[in-house]
Structures are given as C-alpha cells and as structure tokens.
Amino acid sequence: MNEISKIQPKEAFEWGLRESHGFDKGVIHEIQRAAETGIYRIRGFGAKREVPTFDDLVFLGASISRYALEGYRERCDTSVTLGTRYAKKPIELAIPVTIAGMSFGSLSANAKEALGRGASQMGTSTTTGDGGMTPEEREHSTQLVYQYLPSRYGMNPDDLRKADAIEIVVGQGAKPGGGGMLLGQKITERVGQMRTLPVGIDQRSACRHPDWTGPDDLAIKIRELREITSWEKPIYIKCGAARPYYDTMLAVKAGADVVVIDGMQGGTAATQDVFIEHVGLPTLAAVRMAVEALDELNMRGKVQLIVSGGIRSGADVAKAMAMGADAVAIGTAALIAIGDNDPKWEKEYREIGSGAGYWEDYQAGNDPAGISTQDPELSSRLDPALAGRKLANYLSVLTLEAQTLARANGKSDLRNLEPEDMAAMTVEAAAMAGVPLAGTSWIPGVDTAAR
Amino acid sequence: MNAHSNIAVIDLDDTDLTAANQSLQSKNGTEQNAHMRVVNPRGSHALAVGIDAPVDIEIDGNTGYFCAGMNKAARITVKGNAGQAVAENMMSGEVRVTGDASQAAGATAHGGLLVIEGNAGSRCGISLKGADIVVGGDIGHMSCFMAQAGRVVVLGDAGDALGDSLYETRIYVRGKVKSLGADCVEKEMRDEHRGELAELLQTAGFGDADPKEFRRYGSARNLYNFNIDNVGAY
Ligand SMILES: Cc1cc2nc3c(=O)[nH]c(=O)nc-3n(C[C@H](O)[C@H](O)[C@H](O)COP(=O)(O)O)c2cc1C
Numbered sequence: 250m251n252e253i254s255k256i257q258p259k260e261a262f263e264w265g266l267r268e269s270h271g272f273d274k275g276v277i278h279e280i281q282r283a284a285e286t287g288i289y290r291i292r293g294f295g296a297k298r299e300v301p302t303f304d305d306l307v308f309l310g311a312s313i314s315r316y317a318l319e320g321y322r323e324r325c326d327t328s329v330t331l332g333t334r335y336a337k338k339p340i341e342l343a344i345p346v347t348i349a350g351m352s353f354g355s356l357s358a359n360a361k362e363a364l365g366r367g368a369s370q371m372g373t374s375t376t377t378g379d380g381g382m383t384p385e386e387r388e389h390s391t392q393l394v395y396q397y398l399p400s401r402y403g404m405n406p407d408d409l410r411k412a413d414a415i416e417i418v419v420g421q422g423a424k425p426g427g428g429g430m431l432l433g434q435k436i437t438e439r440v441g442q443m444r445t446l447p448v449g450i451d452q453r454s455a456c457r458h459p460d461w462t463g464p465d466d467l468a469i470k471i472r473e474l475r476e477i478t479s480w481e482k483p484i485y486i487k488c489g490a491a492r493p494y495y496d497t498m499l500a501v502k503a504g505a506d507v508v509v510i511d512g513m514q515g516g517t518a519a520t521q522d523v524f525i526e527h528v529g530l531p532t533l534a535a536v537r538m539a540v541e542a543l544d545e546l547n548m549r550g551k552v553q554l555i556v557s558g559g560i561r562s563g564a565d566v567a568k569a570m571a572m573g574a575d576a577v578a579i580g581t582a583a584l585i586a587i588g589d590n591d592p593k594w595e596k597e598y599r600e601i602g603s604g605a606g607y608w609e610d611y612q613a614g615n616d617p618a619g620i621s622t623q624d625p626e627l628s629s630r631l632d633p634a635l636a637g638r639k640l641a642n643y644l645s646v647l648t649l650e651a652q653t654l655a656r657a658n659g660k661s662d663l664r665n666l667e668p669e670d671m672a673a674m675t676v677e678a679a680a681m682a683g684v685p686l687a688g689t690s691w692i693p694g695v696d697t698a699a700r
Numbered sequence: 701m702n703a704h705s706n707i708a709v710i711d712l713d714d715t716d717l718t719a720a721n722q723s724l725q726s727k728n729g730t731e732q733n734a735h736m737r738v739v740n741p742r743g744s745h746a747l748a749v750g751i752d753a754p755v756d757i758e759i760d761g762n763t764g765y766f767c768a769g770m771n772k773a774a775r776i777t778v779k780g781n782a783g784q785a786v787a788e789n790m791m792s793g794e795v796r797v798t799g800d801a802s803q804a805a806g807a808t809a810h811g812g813l814l815v816i817e818g819n820a821g822s823r824c825g826i827s828l829k830g831a832d833i834v835v836g837g838d839i840g841h842m843s844c845f846m847a848q849a850g851r852v853v854v855l856g857d858a859g860d861a862l863g864d865s866l867y868e869t870r871i872y873v874r875g876k877v878k879s880l881g882a883d884c885v886e887k888e889m890r891d892e893h894r895g896e897l898a899e900l901l902q903t904a905g906f907g908d909a910d911p912k913e914f915r916r917y918g919s920a921r922n923l924y925n926f927n928i929d930n931v932g933a934y
Contacts, residue, residue, distance in 0.1 A: 288926065401808040401827060404789055406750055406770040433925060445810070445829045445848045446867065450924040455846060459826040460785035460807040466765070469745045473766040476721045477750030 290522040291430065293621060294608035295423055295514040295559060295581060300531040302514070302559060303568040305678030306671045307687065310657045318656040325652040326662040329576050331553045332414060332483020332506040335475070339506075340392055340414050340483055343372025344648045345576035345663055346566055348583050348640075349511075349557050350396045350416060350487070352378025354431050354440045355518030356584075357628035358385045359636075360620040363587045365389030366633060367640025371648075376416060376578075379429040379454055381443045382408040389633075394485065397474070399428060400454035402444035406477055414507075415474055416485040417467075419458075419496070422515025422558040425489025425529045429454035430519040435614040437623045468503040485509050490535035490558065491528075497542035501552050509578065510539045512558025516581035518621060519612035532558040532569075534681035540573030541683075549573065563650020570651070571666035572682060586643035587636035589620045706735065713740040717747065727753035743783065748776055754793070768795045771812065787814045790831055803840065806833045809850070815904045822859065825852045828869050834904035844871055845881065853900050855909055866919040872897050874914045885920045 268274065279290065311317035318325065332339035348368045353361050355378065362385040368375040374392035377383075381403020387393055395412030397404065409415065420426060431440070431452040441448040461470045471484055486500040487509035500508045512532025517525065530538075536556050543549045556569045557578035569577050590598075592605045597617035603610040616622040619630035655663050658670045672687040673679035679686040680693035710720050720738065727734055730753055738759045741747055745764035748757055752772040759767070762780040771790045778786070781799035790809040797805075800818035807823070809831030816824075816833070822840030825833050828847035835852075841859035844852055847869035857875035864881020870893070871884075880886075897911040922930055 401789060401829070404808065405791055405810065406752065406772060406789075409770070447924065451926045455827060459823070459845075460766070460788045460804040466784070469765045472717075473746035473749050473769050476718060476746045477770055479722075480718070 291432070291519050291612055292522055292525070292609055293516070293518050293520075293612045294525075295516045296526050298526055300514065301533050301675065301677045301681055302531065303533060303565045305533070305674045306568050306682060306684060307674060308567070308571075308654055308658055308670055309672060311659055315659045317659055318661060320653060320656055323656065324661055325655050326664075327648055327652065329553070329664070331485075331555070331576065333553070334506045334551055335480065335504065336414075336483040336506050337479070337481045338413075338483075340374060340394075342374060342392070342576065344644060345570060345574075345651075346371075346560075346644055346647050347373050347394075347555065347576055347578045348375035349515075349578040349580040350376035350378045350394070350418070351580055351584075352380035352429070352431075352518065353383045353386065354378070354380035354435055354444070354623070356620060357622055357631065358383055359628050359631040359633045360584070360587060361386040362389050362633040363631065363636035363640060364583060365393070366637025367583075367587070367644065368392075370637065370641040371644040373644065374413065377412075379418075379431075380440065382411065383443075387411060389637075396487075398454070399456060399458045400444070401459065402446075402454070409474070410478055412482060414483040414485060415478070416487050416509065417470070417474075417505075418487045420489035420491065420511075421487065421517065422489045422511030422513050422529055422532070422535075423517035424520045424524045425491040426456060427520060427524050427528075428456035432519060432613040435623045440623055464499040464503050467499070471504045483507055485555070487511060489513075489515070489528075490530040490532065493530065493535040493538035494542045497539040497554075498546065501543070501546055501548050505552060507553045507555060508539060508543075509555040509557065510535050511578075512536075512556070514559030515557055516584075531681065532556060532560075533678060536569055536572045536574055537681065537683045543573070550575075563647045563652075564654060566647055567651040567654040567663065567666055568671065570663050571670050572668055572684075575664065582643070583640055584620055586640045587620060588631060588639065589616065589618045591618055594618055708734065708736045710736065710738045711740055712738060712742065712744055712747075717744055720747065721749060724748050724755075724757060725751055725753075727755050729753070741780075745783070748774075751776070751793075762799070771795060781818070782816075786816075787812070787831075790814065800837070805835075806831055809833070811850075813903065817905075819856065825850075825869065828852065832900055834900055834906065836906065838875070841878070842881070844869055844884075847871075851896065851900060853897065853904070853914075855906060863917055863919070865923060866917075868919065870896075871917040872900075872914040873917065874909065877915075877917070880917065883920050883923045884917055887916045887918045889914070889916045 327344045329345045365386045366389045369391040375390045376394040392413045394414045396416045398418045483506040485507040486505040488496040490512045512535045513529035553575040555576045556574040560577045590605045594617035595605045598605045614622045619628045671684045673684045734755045741761045743764045749769040751774040754773045757776045759778045764783040768776045768787045771793045773793045775794045778797045782797045782801045784802045785804040787795040788807045790812045792812040794813045796815040801816045801820045803821035804823045805820045806814040808827045810829045814833045817836040819837035820835045820839045824839040824843040826845045828850045830849040833852045835854045838856035844863045846865045848867040852871045854873045858877045860878045861881035863884030866884045894911040
C-alpha cells in the first residue's frame with residue numbers, strides 16, 4: 250500500500266472497492282453459510298429477485314374516445330361468481346380478492362381466525378391449507394374453500410361437505426413440483442394430531458397426489474369428489490406457474506370449474522430458497538398464458554380464472570383482471586395486513602437474526618407477530634378480531650383502488666377491464682403480458698400488422 | 701319372503717353413476733342398515749364413494765378407480781377386481797375385494813379395514829393414516845410409501861422399496877421383501893405384535909395363517925429431523 254492511500258479517510262478507501270455483481274455480499278454470505286451448516290437455505294416469503302410484474306404495465310385512462318365514469322357517483326361493480334360450470338352452488342363473492350390457502354400449522358389458529366373474519370366482513374372467501382380444516386376458520390369464514398392436497402393431512406368427507414368449494418392443489422407458485430414443509434417446532438400436539446404425525450418432526454409433505462397422476466386420472470378424481478359432495482361444490486384446480494397454457498387446458502378438460510394459477514412470486518411458509526427463486530414463471534406471463542388457453546377452448550367466463558403470486562395493491566388487482574383474471578388471491582399481503590412484519594416487533598425480529606420486512610429466519614415458528622407460529626405465547630399476541638378488521642380495511646382499499654382505475658378507463662364493472670386499456674413499460678412486460686410497448690403498437694412475438 | 705327380497709338391486713346397465721351413488725348414499729348420516737347390490741359395474745370409476753352409514757353393499761363385478769372412496773361405516777364387497785386406489789381415504793367400515801386390486805389401494809385411509817384377497821399393485825397403503833390393510837397375496841413396489849399410521853399385513857411377498865420414508869405404520873410380511881425403502885427396517889416381533897397380527901388375520905378372514913411366520917417392518921425414524929449425515933437417503 251502506498252503512502253497516499255494510508256492517509257485517506259476510511260470512506261474514501263471504500264469508494265475504491267468494487268463489489269462483484271455475480272459474487273455480491275449476499276452470495277458470499279450464502280456460500281459461507283452453506284459451508285458452515287451443510288444444509289440448504291429454507292425460508293418463507295416468495296421470490297425476492299426482481300422479475301417483471303404488473304408494475305411494468307400502465308393503464309391508459311380516459312380520452313376523447315373513451316369517457317370516464319364519476320368516482321363515488323357512478324357504479325362500478327366488483328362482484329364475481331365462481332363455479333358456474335358444473336357446481337349446483339357456485340360461490341358468490343362481493344369483491345374479486347380472495348384469501349389464498351395457508352395451512353393451520355404454518356399459521357396460528359388466531360391468524361386463521363383473523364383471515365376468516367376479515368374475508369367474511371368483505372364478502373369474500375378464505376381457504377384452508379396443508380393441514381386440514383380447523384373449527385376456528387370454518388366458524389369465522391362465511392365462504393371457505395377446502396384444499397385437497399397431495400399430503401391429504403386431515404382429509405375427511407365431513408369437512409369436504411362442510412366446505413363451500415374444493416381446491417385440488419397440483420402445485421403452488423413458490424415451488425411448482427415441491428411438497429409442503431413444516432419444521433419441527435411447528436408440529437405441536439394439535440398440529441401433529443391433525444396431520445397424524447409425530448410431534449416435533451420436520452415434516453416434508455408429498456409433492457404428488459398419492460392416488461392419481463396425469464390429466465385422465467384427474468378427470469376421474471374430480472368426478473369422485475363431485476359424487477361425494479352431490480355435485481354441489483365448485484371444484485378449483487390450483488397450479489404453480491409451470492406450464493400455465495397447458496395446465497389450464499388440461500384442468501379445463503379434466504372438468505374444473507375454476508383454475509387457479511399461482512406465479513413464481515407467490516408466498517410460502519417454508520421452502521428451499523433455491524426452489525423459490527429458480528422454479529416457475531412470473532405471474533405476469535402466467536396470466537396471459539392461462540387466458541390464452543381459456544380463449545382457445547372458448548371457456549372464458551365459463552371456467553373462472555383466479556390469479557395469485559405477488560398481488561399487493563388495487564393496481565395489481567385491476568391489471569390482473571384486465572388481462573383476463575376473474576379474481577385474484579392474496580397470501581403474503583393478507584399476512585402483512587393482519588400484522589406480520591410489523592416494525593413494532595423490530596427488536597425481537599433482530600433477536601432471531603431477522604428484521605421486520607425481511608421474512609427471514611422464522612419459518613421454524615418463532616414469528617414475533619404471533620402469526621407464523623404455533624407458540625401459544627407468541628400467538629396470543631394476535632387479537633383475531635382486531636387483525637380481522639385490519640384485513641377488511643386492506644381488502645376495502647384494494648377494491649376501492651381497483652374501482653378507481655376501472656372508472657378512469659370508463660368501466661362500470663371491474664370485469665370489463667381489458668388488455669386494450671393498458672400499455673407496457675418494458676419490452677419484457679410487453680412480450681409476457683401481450684400488451685403493446687408504450688408508444689408503439691409492438692407486442693414482441695405477435696404479428697400486430699396481421700391483426 | 702325369501703332372504704333376498706329386501707336387497708335393493710342397482711343395475712349400472714340402466715342407472716347412471718350419479719343416480720347409483722345417490723341410492724347407495726341414501727342412508728348417509730343415519731345409523732340405518734340396508735343391504736344393496738350393484739350389478740354390471742363394468743369397471744365404473746368412483747362407484748360407491750362417500751358412503752356414511754353402516755350399510756352392506758355388494759358389487760358384482762370389477763370396479764374402476766376410487767371404488768368405496770372416503771368410505772365411512774359401510775361394509776362394501778367387490779366381487780371381482782378393483783381399479784386404482786380402492787377405498788382411498790377410507791375413514792371407517794370395511795372394504796373387501798375378492799380379486800386383485802390395482803395400485804394405491806387404501807391410499808391415505810384414516811380408519812377401517814381394507815381386505816384384498818388377491819394381490820395388490822404398487823403403492824399399496826401409500827400415505828396410510830390409520831386404517832388397516834390385509835392382503836392375501838403379494839403387494840407391488842413402493843408400498844406403504846410415507847405411511848403415517850395404521851397396519852399393513854401381507855400374506856405373500858412385497859416388492860421393491862417397501863415402506864420408503866415410513867412414519868409410524870407397522871408392516872407385517874409373511875413372504876419375501878424384495879427391498880426396503882429409505883428409513884424402513886426390520887424390527888423385532890414381540891408378543892404384542894403377534895397378538896395384534898393374529899387379531900387382524902382373524903378379522904380379515906385369514907385365521908389359519910400363523911403369525912409366527914411373519915416379519916415386522918417399521919420406521920428407523922432416522923429421517924424425522926433433517927440431519928446432514930443422512931443426506932444420501934434424501
Ligand atoms: C404462510 C403461507 C402458507 C401457505 N400454505 C399453503 C398451503 O398450505 N397450500 C397452498 O396451496 N398454498 C400455500 N401457500 C401459498 C398461497 O396459497 C398462495 O399461493 C401465495 O401466498 C400467493 O402469493 P402471495 O403470497 O404473493 O400473495 C402458503 C403461503 C404462505 C405465505
């Protein structure tokens with residue numbers, strides 16, 4: 250080191266350092282962690298890498314040729330009916346935002362109750378998860394979707410008949426092709442009993458259904474579930490965004506009432522980081538592909554499409570619907586709304602090596618907010634009534650925001666939003682969403698001249 | 701009146717599946733007994749599913765997928781062979797197949813007894829959650845995969861990878877086991893095991909089989925918690 254650098258202040262010295270793009274501090278830390286422990290990284294939350302999202306689309310708004318509707322005065326409908334194809338009792342939702350399936354086990358009973366209360370206040374549905382149906386959530390959810398998962402934990406015909414709809418889970422966006430994971434501390438006596446598992450084990454659920462594989466079997470499975478529930482309940486098929494075009498086609502052909510497509514940003518309670526970040530397509534691309542399949546089968550409006558994975562705002566809701574979704578589902582945002590990652594627990598998040606807003610290091614069940622935990626003391630911190638109220642507020646904001654955007658585009662119903670109301674900000678988004686790049690009529694991969 | 705006059709007969713040649721199932725489910729939620737017979741099943745899928753009453757059902761012929769699925773309380777006999785996943789997710793009652801059963805017989809079943817008098821295909825008792833399964837013949841590969849609770853008795857041989865990733869299901873096999881799956885080991889047969897086995901054999905109608913000829917298999921419980929030293933087994 251020469252004389253001059255020695256006398257420079259520390260900051261100036263650091264300015265001369267150049268962090269590697271490929272081996273940034275996070276990457277170096279992960280290599281060190283892997284070398285230390287020999288175990289892959291498991292965490293909650295969805296993909297953290299940057300991917301094209303609905304933020305890369307804008308609405309055009311009203312103009313001379315499209316006139317706007319008055320906010321607050323002119324109606325903008327938000328209701329949606331799911332399951333009109335075969336179910337004798339379709340689901341009627343007041344708003345097109347549903348609560349996604351999150352298991353009791355990954356979440357505390359109080360958190361499940363809060364989700365049910367908030368959703369019910371707003372006239373929408375909530376969903377069970379990889380751990381069966383709890384009385385708390387059934388009691389507090391006016392419309393409850395019962396998940397039919399590969400693990401079949403707690404599966405029984407009584408709960409099936411108590412449900413308002415059935416969701417066959419083929420996969421989820423955070424890990425298309427991966428099964429559930431619930432780490433030791435979360436398998437308490439009650440959770441273990443519901444899942445028929447020994448207390449304290451690290452549960453890795455099955456990734457494939459035990460009694461069917463492929464689309465032809467699926468059609469028979471759907472038939473069986475309908476026979477057991479007298480053809481009353483809508484049957485949803487949920488897929489991670491692996492091959493959304495083919496998966497949607499096959500789900501429709503197998504007899505689904507509703508298709509749920511969950512993009513790679515979709516949240517999870519606990520999954521290998523490598524799975525979360527490297528498997529599946531972004532929600533933005535997945536919606537378009539699913540809608541294309543429905544259009545091709547002439548099934549738009551007959552089979553409903555629910556989209557999830559990274560929905561945060563009314564803008565996301567409106568854009569997903571403009572692309573052709575009938576409704577969206579939220580997981581992560583709902584947990585934040587009921588109080589997860591609240592900075593008021595910052596000190597305790599730090600103590601477990603995390604921080605509010607990072608969703609790291611509490612997949613094993615020590616969430617200070619009392620949501621992603623089975624610890625009785627921690628979960629007693631969550632007041633289900635208050636938390637439910639917060640969720641209702643948040644759902645209300647999502648709806649008002651989506652209505653604001655719909656009216657600005659002259660739509661008296663959220664379902665009337667269409668791709669033609671939007672432009673893309675990047676070439677990638679234009680290609681994925683099938684929406685022209687702003688200022689052009691160009692959609693990469695589409696011969697617009699021939700249209 | 702002869703003994704058969706109060707048996708309701710459902711002929712699948714002139715009744716559609718949903719109507720047939722509705723008749724079979726007509727006592728659901730009650731404690732009422734009834735005796736019903738299904739003829740001409742011709743491999744129908746999803747037959748006699750979702751029954752929740754202590755009724756007796758006899759199916760004369762072969763059935764397709766998911767026969768007797770989610771059964772509660774009913775005693776269902778298939779006089780013939782059963783397709784994929786017979787008695788899947790059964791809760792209670794008894795399902796008997798006089799012939800062979802295809803793959804995933806008794807998958808995820810929580811309770812009750814499934815008897816297969818012939819052979820069962822691969823993945824018999826997959827993810828079993830508390831039911832008992834007794835197979836008169838052989839079972840195929842990957843049987844009892846991830847089985848969590850309940851008991852499986854095999855009078856013949858077992859295929860490859862028996863009991864892979866097993867939890868707490870106890871497996872008794874009289875014949876040869878081609879290979880054991882990850883974390884499945886042979887365990888000592890103690891009196892209590894011979895006792896429960898004798899009882900199971902008796903109930904299933906194989907009372908003349910000698911429990912002393914069986915070996916017991918169960919979980920080594922090494923994979924219950926993630927341990928880097930077991931990485932080769934994952
Ligand atoms: C804590 C937690 C638990 C989850 N559990 C399940 C589950 O049991 N079954 C399932 O299909 N998806 C599960 N998911 C995924 C959600 O259903 C949904 O697909 C996802 O959260 C949507 O993406 P978002 O979180 O960005 O809104 C879970 C997600 C979270 C955050």
